[in-house]
Each structure stands twice: as C-alpha cells, then as structure tokens.
Amino acid sequence: MNESIYLDYNASARVRPEAAGAVAAALAAVGNPSSVHAAGRAARAAVETARADIAALVGAVAGDVTLVGGGTEGNALGIASAVADGVGQIVVGATEHEAVVETAAASGLPVEVWPVNGAGLADLDWLARCLAQGPRALVCLMLANNETGVIQPVAQASALVREAGGWMHVDAVQAAGKIPVDFAALDADTLVMAAHKLGGPQGVGALVAHGRVTLTRQVHGGGQERGRRSGTENVPGIAGFGAAALAALADLPSLAIQAAWRDALAVRIEDAGGEVLGKAAPRLPQTLCFAMPGFASDLQVMNLDLAGVMISAGAACSSGKVKPSRIVEAMGRPDLATVSVRVSGGWASTEQDWKRCGDVWLEAHERHAARRRRVA
C-alpha cells in the first residue's frame, strides 16, 4: 500500500492511531467485564469509559448507548424494537442503506418507500401525508447518505413523526464523526453508529436509544448490555470505538476543511463533463459522488486503483460486485447509475490526496475518451 492514496473512508475509514492504541491496550490487558476480579473490573471500566465517549460524540449520555457488533446489527435492533412496540408500517427513505431496507422488508410489515428529490433529499410533505393516512409508523431516515453524503432533514422529519406518535429511527453510521450530531436536537427514538466509519475498528457499533423507548433483545444469553444484547463484550473493539469517537469529536473542524478540497476536485470533474450528485443538498464535507456519462463506474474504480488511488463505485456491501447505484436511481437519474463513483476522505486525507485523485482521474478519463474516439 506504499504511496497509495485511500479515498474510500465511507467504505471503511483508516483506523486512527488512538483507536489502534486502545485496541492494543485492551488486548494486552485481558479480562471479561463480567468477571469480579481485578482484570474483570478493569475491562468493565474500559467498556464504560468508551461508552461515555461514544455517547458524547452524538451529545447523548452513556445510559442511552447499547453496544452492538456494528451498524447493521444496530439497525436491526432499532427496527426490531419498533416492530415489537407495535408499529403498523415502516416508512423507509428511498436512499437508505441495505441494512435498513432489507431488515424492513423482512419484518413482515407493510413498507412504504419515501421518495427523495433530484438532490437526494427526502420529501417532508410526502412524509406528512403518509403519516396522516397510514397506521402508526416506524420511520427510517439516514442522517447522511453513504454514496452522496447528502444530509437529510432528520430533525424536521422527527417533529412530524413525534406529532404522529411514530418511532423515528436514524442511521447515523456515515454522519457520526464527520459532522456534529446532536441526538437531543434530532429527537430520534433510535440512532445507529458504526466505529469503522469514523476511525475505529470494524465489528463494533452502537444503538443510541431515547429513554422513552424500550429495546427488544435480539440475542439471548448471559444478559450483557442490561439484557439488551447478550454475549461477552468486545472490549478491544469497544475501547477502540471510544478512542475513535473522542478523536473524531476533536477532529470535526479539520474534517470540515475537506469540503474545499472536495469542491476543487468537483470543479475539475465538471469541467471534464462530469456531474456531481447531491450538489444542491447539504452534504458531508468529505464525500463526493459524481457521474461521468460513458465512463463505467467499475472502469473508473479500476483505472484509479491501478494508479494507486482507492475510491468506490457505490456501496461496498455485497460480494465486491458493482451494481447500478440504487441511490442514483432513487434520485431520478437511472442514466447515471452505472457511471457514478464515490470519493470519500477522512481524518488522514490531505489536500494533496484529493488533488492527486483528480490528476489520476482526469488522465484515466482522457485515455478512456481517446479510446472511445478511436473506436467511433
């Protein structure tokens, strides 16, 4: 990986040194947090310190946080809890992650797909009408989209959901650690984070739940996490998550600066004929999704990879295969769904990384265009 440039943080962020250090320390310390001896008590303390740091990243308190195995499990627990609470339908944003879409589909409840506009923003008027007509709803709206970085109007949606007596579930996996997140201001019932999207290790996440809701256990056993999630706690993972959350919170201002580097790249892409998706919406500062008609997503990714620049074609959640982007399709641009790519920076990305990405992309595009001209 020498000399390579990693701009695929939305798939998995580079692990922050603070997080790697916390993981290593926990691995060296041994101990089951349920054990009463010194090692057990130290492991328990590490978990609870991390829980408080994780909560603080989204302005919540430690008691709101249930630690789980990742964002997907967090979404599953939040959705299952709302279903157990007796909602009669699930409203799912059109650009939600598969973890939400597939879990809703498997619930057995009616699922309404909540459309987004051309900028990728969920339509609040549609939601108001939907809530007025249907049974009590679980409403799932992500805080920021994984492909476009588009930031949804969650607080406004929550107000509508609250008024209708529904359950607001927020997938904040991509937002947490990249923009300020205030759990109280969002007024969500449940909110999900994943450590590995913000510089912590893979395999650990959190479900933040408001005091007014009850979580339904999905995994039975030893009764850990106050009975909400059995299984020996992933102490190194949790410690790494806590350290990453702490560092991410301190780093928010420096991450915001990347918006300028991102926008400079966008201008170069647009000058070459590309189109930025979600440009009209508020977005994460480090995410750029663009489409280049005639230049297939996987070709773009492979050409950049050969030059040592790692980006992504849509979400990296299946078997490594590139499919048309559901997100771009939902934004009303099926014409761009197979020619869009995502560039996403993070805590270790530099202005030079973004510039180099642009250089390499423009070279690849020029070669590709020349080949097409020769063929034509």
Added chain:
Amino acid sequence: MNESIYLDYNASARVRPEAAGAVAAALAAVGNPSSVHAAGRAARAAVETARADIAALVGAVAGDVTLVGGGTEGNALGIASAVADGVGQIVVGATEHEAVVETAAASGLPVEVWPVNGAGLADLDWLARCLAQGPRALVCLMLANNETGVIQPVAQASALVREAGGWMHVDAVQAAGKIPVDFAALDADTLVMAAHKLGGPQGVGALVAHGRVTLTRQVHGGGQERGRRSGTENVPGIAGFGAAALAALADLPSLAIQAAWRDALAVRIEDAGGEVLGKAAPRLPQTLCFAMPGFASDLQVMNLDLAGVMISAGAACSSGKVKPSRIVEAMGRPDLATVSVRVSGGWASTEQDWKRCGDVWLEAHERHAARRRRVA
C-alpha cells in the same frame, strides 16, 4: 496487573501475541473486504486466510465456516436455523450455557432439559428415549462445560440424533483450542466457536455448519458471509481469530500438560476437605472446578483476588453477580452450588501459576476456617 496470576481463561483467555499482532496488522492495513480496490482485496484475503485457519482448528473446511460476532451469536444462528428447518422440540443439555438455554426458551418451541449424572455427563439412554417419543428434535449438547470442563459424549449423541433425523447443535466454545476437535467425527450439524476463549480477541466467533444444513439469516443487509450474516466483516477480529486458531492448534500438546498441574492442585484442595466436580468424567486439561463446604464462592474469589490470583465463581456472564451455580445444581449437588469455584489456565499459564494458586487458596481457606472456629 503486575505479578498477578490469571487463571480465568474460561471467562476470557489471555490474547496470544500472534493474535494481537494480526489484529494490529489488520488495523494498520484499512479496507472493507467488499471493496474492489487493492485495500479491499487485501482485507478479503485476510478474512479468507483466517477462515481457513479457523476451520482447520476443528478439522472443517473454510466453506463450512460463517463468521459471526461471538459464541452467543453463533449459538443463536445455529438454533434459529434448526427452528427454521422445522424441528418440533429442542432438547437442551442440563449444563448448557445461557446462550443456548435462553435462546431455546425464546424460540417458542417445547424445550426438554436433558439431565446429566453426578459426574456432569449427559445421559445417552435418556436421549434415546426422548428422541423415540417426541417430535423431530434440535439437540443442543456442549462439547465441554465452561465451569467443570466436563467433555460430553457428543459423537455418541450425534449418532442417536442422526438416526432420529434430528439436528445436532454443538457449543464448542470452551472445547475448541483446548482439546482436539474433529467436526466430521462429531458429525454435528452446527458447531460454535468463540475467538476469545482460545486466545483471540473478543467480539468474533464462528458457526461451522455441515453441508447438509441450511443456515437462516438473522441479520439482513449487505449480504456478507454469503447472505448468512450481513454487516461489514470484523477484519481485525477475524484476523486475530485466525492467528489464535493456528497457534492454538499447534499448542494443544502443551496445553494437555496442564492436566498434571491442575490435578496437583486438586489433591491439595481435596486434602483440605474440598471436592472436585466432574472428577469422574473426561475433562478439559486446564479446567478445575471444586467446592469447599462452608467457604462461599465469592469469598474464595475475593480472597484470591486480593492476593493477585484471578479465578471465577461459576460463569462470568451476568452483571458480575455471583449466583448459585446452575451447573453444580444440575449435577445433583445443590449443597455445593454456592461454594464452588473455577480455576482455568491457558496458553500462558505455568506450573508455578497453578502452585501459587494452591498456596494462596490454602492460606485463605486456613484464615477463613480459623475465623469460623473463633466464632463457633
């Protein structure tokens, strides 16, 4: 933790240096295994290498292994898959772990508790009668018990279950990495391992499934693990698990030696009036469960902890509270259920550790006995 002696490996093993190194390497490497670029492919390779090493520890092949978030989740996935396959009852060994007991109880199916004898061994005649009478059964029998180390006659039970057309589920969380385990010889349908019991990190486990059975997905989303378990793979945890499995396999002979050290301690305890539980059964080489009438479990644990020796009172799976041991009760000795403790060594334990544990326990017991004599 300086100078302290850790003899609570059955709660959570000391992490092997090979495992800590593999975790650190994965944390430094970044990458989502579903990403198609160089970092993604390297992460995928790390996962698949580890999967093969994990499979090899129990004589299985990589394709049999589904990676999950720990032993509890592995048990949940195995049991849910059998339930989805249409079994009509669940037969649960009397000394199974809470992860199995509670999951079976939550299934909605009739649950039969399969008794053990005074040595802690499951009664095969009882099983034969049960299978002859009831509907098609999921039978859950652990390979080795967490408290006593008693090794169950799983292969014999499997033969009965196979004959009856049932589903054999084996919790091998405590056995894997401590004794040779042969998935084919056990002829189980599903078998569970947890990394942190054999020197890997917490938060990762495996469900090994025979080709004749189908696993039912419990977590929906991106379709990882061939659709059986969605969510970004815990690459560092999996890499650590693989390294630990490889080291544990090579280490089996050296762990077997601990049986002599364990038995030397047992003699000292018996000489002081204590009783070894499961003594008449085959047991894990590094586990000793004993009871001392009149000397409460938690007092034993606390006294040893003060002297820097960490052991356990029963299972360490609830909120750090010591309850009467279900296991000892199931063995027909309720009189010993509040005075039993577990000493469990592992890859880093020395003969000196076991001796020192005996010295400290005998001192503590003598002080305790003297106090009782004064009070009487």
